[in-house]
Amino acid sequence: MRQVGIEVPKVDVLEKALGEAKYGADLPTGELLFLKVLRSPKPHAKIVRIEMDEALRVPGVEKIFIAKDIPGKNLVGTITKDQPILASDRVRYIGDPVALVVANGEEFAEQATKKLRVIYEDLPAVFQPEEALQPYAPLIHDKGNLLLEFHVIKGDSPRGFKEADVIVEETYTTTWVDHAYLEPDAGISYLDEQGRITVVCPTQNVHYDQKEVASVLSLPLDQVRIIQSVTGGGFGGRLDITVQCLLALAVFHLKRPVKIIYSREEVFQITSKRHPLKIRYKSGAKRDGTLSAVEVDILGDTGAYASYGSTVAIRSAVHATGPYQVPNVKVRSRMVYTNNSWSGAMRGFGVPQMAFAHESQMDLLAQALNMDPIEIRLKNCLRVGSETATGQTLMASVGIGETLNKVKEWRERGFFSKNNPKRPFIKKGIGIGSMWYGVGNTGIANPSTAQVEVDPNGEIRLFTGVADIGQGSDTILLQIASETIGVSLKDFRLIRADTAITTDAGATSASRQTYISGNAILNAIKNLKEVAIGEASQLLSIDEKDLFYEEGKVKSRTCLTTSIPIKEIAKRCGRVIRGEGYFDPETTRLDPETGQGAPYATYAFATHLAEVEVDLETGKVRVNRMVASHDVGKAIHPKNVMGQIMGGVAMGTGFALMEEFIPGKTTSFVNYLIPTSKDVPEVIPIVVEEKEPTGPFGAKGVGEPALIPSAPAILNAIADAIGERIYHLPANLERVLEAIHKSKQR
Amino acid sequence: MIPPFEYKIPKTIEEACDLLWQAEGKSKIIAGGTDLVIGLRNGDQSPQVIIDITRIEELRKIGEMNGVLSIGAAITHSELASSSWVKKYGKVLSDAASEIGSPQVRNLGTIGGNIINASPAADTIPPLMVLNAMGRVVSKEGERQVPLYQLFKGPYETNLKPYELLTQVIFLKLPSDMRSSFVRLARREAMAIARMSVAVVFQIERGKIEDIRIAVGSVTPTPQRMLEAETFLKGKPLDEASFQKASHKVSEKMISQSGIRPTTSYKKPVVEALFIRAMRKALEEQA
Structure with a gap:
């Protein structure tokens, strides 16, 4: 191996380090009109009328668009299309877009926005999922407030509980979390040389954006072009439509280039959030620690719109057991509309919330059984041949046990520090968090496509629709291609994430691109090799079956000295030779009644071990260290995998201790705290490689798994330190101190 | 969008006082701007004139005379934290200054701004209070010295008149014992x-x-x-x-x-x- 498994420089690193990368807001300004959105200050109201005369009189204002100016379908959404681009008759949350001002300059656009008058008639609003399910609750959408109810049922859970020697039952809650990507949403739109409406902006999925823009404008797909700009983070927040449709709407009507930049406050107010989940969790285990049953009830708040609500409801149910064998499982998962900010995809699709619950339960069981937290996990963890809660038998690459063993080694080496008698008010604790994560979308087709071509001039081009959002797919996909073709990475040109010249690779989400698009590229190269052998057969007058491909050349099986490099083949043919690839992971649809099926082709596994110190007098928690052990199948780029793990730990620390978005209150980074460099623990990343036979070079994925075990490990470490457990995230000063007081009262 | 304003950069206290007087209450003083700029951006503040006091030599000095330490209002938190005089004669203050925000904020934010912004959470105020600090306040009407605790009317509110300028904070050097x-x-x-x-x-x-x-x-x-x-x-x-x-x-x-x-x-x-x-x-x- 020359390119895979080594640390090549990331292909985008220099451009970014030099500040040359053009993010959304950096895109050319020139003669652009500027857009500004007027948003709803009300959580639920009818729009009686919009008075725009005064706003139109602001100098520099070109046009003000409202819902009736949308030529096509004024509803978007990744699964359920229920979210208007501009609210037509009513607003459903604080931040709903109502009007779009187009002006010659940002300040005029902003002035005009302030002069717009919207007459609202308040509607009763509902903010609690439980209340939203009541029969007389105000309806947020006509079809009712329950977006989805999903079940996973296996075995006989009442019998499982009868067999249990200990049962623990608790309720866990989590809150809204923002992606807090560094780059505010922004973009430009114009008519390209072919007259297509072209949008350039940060995104995680250009082909999805293209479909939505075309639908909103009622245009054929080929009249819309989306190009991904350099993207400063995504974490799921850029899977939904942000600025695309607004930009395209203005160009559709005005035929002039336009630009929009969201303020940080807008980004906080109107992009999706992590779903708050309320999880009632009952677990039973036998005296030896073997899990006999779990029953889980999940209630989620999707806010005003569906977005990925159903995905989260299903994925959280499927992952509810954690990475353990449980013979008897009963899960109910419901996702509910409210007038809160809308929830969507956020690194993990509900699994981080579930991991907080199932890992707390594992520690509670260990405590009740007087078992070591690692041993109880090792006893129950999935293995090759195990059957999951959805009845899927795992055939290979089940590294959970190995990730546990690795952190156990660190613990037994006495790596963690002891309490300092001179600081009696600081108590240390350690805690374990494990997780599993199905790579790719849940039980549905989610294919990727790719092309590789060799030019007569010797250039090798890799075409992919994959959006690199900073996670490193550009580099990883090139490594895979370079290794497989047997040609240096430097000879490649990457053409990516532009709907006019690349084909659909699906979303950069669900930790799927290395596995799925990596495989699509492998298939494209397989096809390219066949084409190359065919051409070589002609050129060399050797039968195809006597030729094979190796290290960048087509070689003869019979004559060791006869070979022709792939670049030479293209040159001598005088045309581009090309391979096409497609890959869709093998999954089965989940049964709608029981949730049984094989929803993912492969799973990633991980375990984190946290050391925390808790200030017993203030409730302040510091995370000192995190040993983070991840089964990624195969690290295509080990440093990049470690980078993902470190970023995940940072985000997980925020999820555990401080991040909390309060709709209508949180405005920006002033009151939404994420960990600073001083809050992030020392991270010891450990890469476990239980190769996935169907993965490219054995690889699976690490994007979301990196974050998931951190918060449970931290919360378990806090419980270890103070002798009392926290059931609500984040474990902020107040909650920790309250728990400390509770533990003292016992 | 920040509404337009005039920006004045006086070189002397006298000049600053003239500008403040002329502005008839429609001015704001800027030093580091770590609070004011946020106010301008979110619309809480819309002064017609902004008076930048960071070029006034006297406000940029830490001085020591007759057992008294005087700190110019435009001294930054970084300067407070690293001043050997402040560390020696009012460590409680330099300690507090060293924990404010981040290096960027400490390099911009000033002691005068921290006081005048009058946040209940201002980090330099409790140390200044235990140092029995006084503020020197200058205006066209003259000069006065006010015990710090008398400066505050309520959260984010001081008793200063709009044309008054806080020039120094002074306190008796803390004895070494x-x-x-x-x-x-x-x-x-x-x-x-x-x-x-x-x-x-x-x-x-x-x-x-x-x-x-x-x-x-x-x-x-x-x-x-x-x-x-x-x-x-x-x-x-x-x-x-x-x-x-x-x-x-x-x-x-x-x-x-x-x-x-x-x-x-x-x-x-x-x-x-x-x-x-x-x-x-x-x-x-x-x-």
Whole structure:
């Protein structure tokens, strides 16, 4: 191996380090009109009328668009299309877009926005999922407030509980979390040389954006072009439509280039959030620690719109057991509309919330059984041949046990520090968090496509629709291609994430691109090799079956000295030779009644071990260290995998201790705290490689798994330190101190 | 969008006072801008004139004369934190300044701005209160010296007239046998507003506490001296029991000022603990 498994420089690193990368807001300004959105200050109201005369009189204002100016379908959404681009008759949350001002300059656009008058008639609003399910609750959408109810049922859970020697039952809650990507949403739109409406902006999925823009404008797909700009983070927040449709709407009507930049406050107010989940969790285990049953009830708040609500409801149910064998499982998962900010995809699709619950339960069981937290996990963890809660038998690459063993080694080496008698008010604790994560979308087709071509001039081009959002797919996909073709990475040109010249690779989400698009590229190269052998057969007058491909050349099986490099083949043919690839992971649809099926082709596994110190007098928690052990199948780029793990730990620390978005209150980074460099623990990343036979070079994925075990490990470490457990995230000063007081009262 | 304004850069205090007078209340003073710029951006502030005082030489000096330390209003938190004079004669203040925000904020934000912004959570105010600091205030009407605690009217509100300029903060050099400390609690390790802070200064004579001053931040509408606790501790031995009792006086005062709120159940034990911690820290550090 020359390119895979080594640390090549990331292909985008220099451009970014030099500040040359053009993010959304950096895109050319020139003669652009500027857009500004007027948003709803009300959580639920009818729009009686919009008075725009005064706003139109602001100098520099070109046009003000409202819902009736949308030529096509004024509803978007990744699964359920229920979210208007501009609210037509009513607003459903604080931040709903109502009007779009187009002006010659940002300040005029902003002035005009302030002069717009919207007459609202308040509607009763509902903010609690439980209340939203009541029969007389105000309806947020006509079809009712329950977006989805999903079940996973296996075995006989009442019998499982009868067999249990200990049962623990608790309720866990989590809150809204923002992606807090560094780059505010922004973009430009114009008519390209072919007259297509072209949008350039940060995104995680250009082909999805293209479909939505075309639908909103009622245009054929080929009249819309989306190009991904350099993207400063995504974490799921850029899977939904942000600025695309607004930009395209203005160009559709005005035929002039336009630009929009969201303020940080807008980004906080109107992009999706992590779903708050309320999880009632009952677990039973036998005296030896073997899990006999779990029953889980999940209630989620999707806010005003569906977005990925159903995905989260299903994925959280499927992952509810954690990475353990449980013979008897009963899960109910419901996702509910409210007038809160809308929830969507956020690194993990509900699994981080579930991991907080199932890992707390594992520690509670260990405590009740007087078992070591690692041993109880090792006893129950999935293995090759195990059957999951959805009845899927795992055939290979089940590294959970190995990730546990690795952190156990660190613990037994006495790596963690002891309490300092001179600081009696600081108590240390350690805690374990494990997780599993199905790579790719849940039980549905989610294919990727790719092309590789060799030019007569010797250039090798890799075409992919994959959006690199900073996670490193550009580099990883090139490594895979370079290794497989047997040609240096430097000879490649990457053409990516532009709907006019690349084909659909699906979303950069669900930790799927290395596995799925990596495989699509492998298939494209397989096809390219066949084409190359065919051409070589002609050129060399050797039968195809006597030729094979190796290290960048087509070689003869019979004559060791006869070979022709792939670049030479293209040159001598005088045309581009090309391979096409497609890959869709093998999954089965989940049964709608029981949730049984094989929803993912492969799973990633991980375990984190946290050391925390808790200030017993203030409730302040510091995370000192995190040993983070991840089964990624195969690290295509080990440093990049470690980078993902470190970023995940940072985000997980925020999820555990401080991040909390309060709709209508949180405005920006002033009151939404994420960990600073001083809050992030020392991270010891450990890469476990239980190769996935169907993965490219054995690889699976690490994007979301990196974050998931951190918060449970931290919360378990806090419980270890103070002798009392926290059931609500984040474990902020107040909650920790309250728990400390509770533990003292016992 | 920040609405347009005139930007003036006076070179002398006199010039600044003229500009303030002429602006008839429609001006704002800028030094580091770490508070004002946020106000301009979110629309809370829309002055017609902004007067930049950072080029006034006198406001950029830390001076020492006749046992008095004077700190120019435009001295940044970084300068406070690294000044050998402040470290020597008012360590409680340099300690507090070193914990503000982040290096970027400390390089811009100034002591004058921190005072005039009058946030209940201002980090330099409790230390200045225990140092018995006075503000020198200058205007076209003349000059006056005001004890710092008299400057504050309420949260984000001072008693200064719109045409007055805070030029210096002055305090008597803390004698070397005086002990002091500052403790601060926030939701994260940097770039976080203080959830609570405590500053103490005291002297020990024959094993007993003398001349103690205590101030707390973030838990009362304006930072406050804790006079009841001070009175109680005078003449008391340096033992846990005295600290405990005094800590209750601190929390009682807090509650009497802020009333019982949903957050009181958190703040009460924590302000008590932080006070005791500040006392211990002062004893340990300079023992």
